[in-house]
Amino acid sequence: MPQSRIVRWKPWSGEGLEHLELQHHGDAVNVHSVAIGEDGGAKFGVHYHLLLRPGWEFQNLTLDTARPGFLQLSLGRRNGSWANVTTGEALPELDGCIDIDIAATPFTNSLPIHRLALSEGESAEILVAHLAAPDFVPKPVRQRYTCLAQGRRYRFEALDGTGFTADLEVDADGLVVDYPGLFRRVG
Secondary structure, three states, X not given: OOOEEEEEEEEOOOOOEEEEEEEEEOOEEEEEEEEEEEEOOEEEEXXXXXXXXXXXXXXXXXXXXXXXXXXXXXXEEEOOEEEEOOOOOEOHHHOOOOEEEEOOOOHHHHHHHHHHOOOOOOEEEEEEEEEOOOOOOOEEEEEEXXXXXXXXXXXXXXXXXXXXXXXXXXXXXOOEEEEOOOEEEEO
């Protein structure tokens, strides 16, 4: 993967855009992104920064919103435990979560795709800290990823009772190109 890369996505329908810059520093990955869009009719604007350890393992998230009541969130994961980095408050409800899933972006699907390194036909269930727009309050959610074509297509399944499933097309760097019904790559 290149040392620095810019990627953009737009919603499958409706208005919005995400502009993301991915930077590699040795084995660590830094991600800076701004996304605007709608979720269930509620408009949102969000800026987030992710720090990933080697193997694309989540370490820190800083997220802030551009809306009345401005939300700023800073989460960190160390030795399997989660905390609010700003206040130091432990978040035991997220313990056991490995990845983070920000519903406003297809990028966070790349974390488990990279980290799990599934072979064709393999699948894995994971527990993620899920943040949905417009409130972005983290909660634990079970998901499953299945490799359909190694390095090209993966099935995402929400195991939260909604029955949501999508087959994700990814590029050679494991970044989502097409997320049917939700996002598609621009440019």
